[in-house]
Amino acid sequence: MSDPRPVLVVTALYDPTADVVSAELHDRGVTVVRLDSGDFPGSLSVEAEITSHGVWGSISTPSRTADLAGIRSLYYRRPSGFAFRHLDEKDARFAVTQARYGLGGVLASLPGCLYVNHPHRIGDAEFKPSGLAAAVAARFDVPPTLITSSPAAARAFIKRHGPVIYKPLHNPVYLIDGASSVVKVADVSADEADDGVAGTAHLFQLLDWRTDYSKLTYSVVQPPPGIEEALRGYMRHFGLVFGAFDFAVDHDQRWWFLECNPSGQWYWLESETGLPMRAALADLLERAT
Structure with a gap:
């Protein structure tokens, strides 16, 4: 007998990775309810009652309604942020907070649900310093890394370990002339570590592999x-079910941990390697394994 419980997919409208997973589940006859928490409260509504018997209620999109107690798994990807643009700044800030802790709290409390991954665990794992510390504890080799707001410390680190790359500790999307843009991982010299470093925290690291994507090829190893x-061990530390790990392999075949993205992209690698990655993730969400 098929399992009637739906899979909840939480992500933004444009998410090709979520698209292919949703299609795979649909082809298997699994009901998918997809939503973007950023649509709340306009086209997305929630009714949740919490009693001594548990959490009851529903979450509804324009096309589907899911029973909160009947969701088999939740695929938490990359939803857009809450936006209350019709309100003034003070009221919007209050409304965003209520939405985050209200709708967000409900989504984080679904009974009997498999989270891939739980949004709170994602939040914990997205702090790069915590991830690097956990990697050391898990016995990965971790390249020398500096997190600082001191220009002098940055210059000294670069001179001691160069060549060094800079990468953001978190990467929000910027709109430049109406187009989305992010800060890229890039090589940095000691001369470039000027007084602007003092403006906020920066991360400098001995090595990385993403400075020239055009030269990359892919194979299974x-x-x-x-x-x-x-x-x-790393996954257990953060309570993750899925993680996209980045390593750099040196000429001595030593694997260096760079980071783990708990909501990382992966589908582009399926066509490059032939690995059944989409099917594996659908198996997990379907709870077929």
Whole structure:
């Protein structure tokens, strides 16, 4: 007998990775309810009652309604932020806070639901310093990394370890002339670490592989001894079910941990490698394994 419980997919309207997973689940006869929390409260509504018997109620989009107690799994990807543009700044700030802790709290409290991943665990794991510390504890090799707002410390680190890259600690989307843009990972010299470093926190690291995507090729490899065990230890530390790990492999075949993105992109690698990644994630969400 098929399982009638739906899979909840929480993400923005444009998300090709969520698109292919949703299509895979649909082809299997699994009901998918997709929503963007940024649509709340306009085209998205929630009714949740919490009693001594549990959490009851529903969440509704223009086309579907899901029973909160009947959701089998939640695929939390990249929803857009709450926006109350019709309100003044003070009221909008209050409304956003209520939406975050109201709708967000309900989505984080679904009974019997498998989270891929739980939004609170994603939040914990997105702090790069915490991730690097957890990687050390999991016995990954971690490249020398500096987090600082001191120009002098940055210059000294670059001179000691160069070549060094700069990458943002978190990467919000900027709108430049109406187009979305993000701060890219890039090489940085000691001369470039000027007084502007004092303006906020910056992350400098010994190595990275993403400075020239055009030269990259892709193939399936077997990790060396210890990597799989360290992966599992890292995931347990943050309570993650899924993670997109980035490593750099040096000329001595030593694997260096760079980061783990708990909501990372992966579908582009399926066509490059032939690995059944979409099917594997659908298996997880369907709870078929």
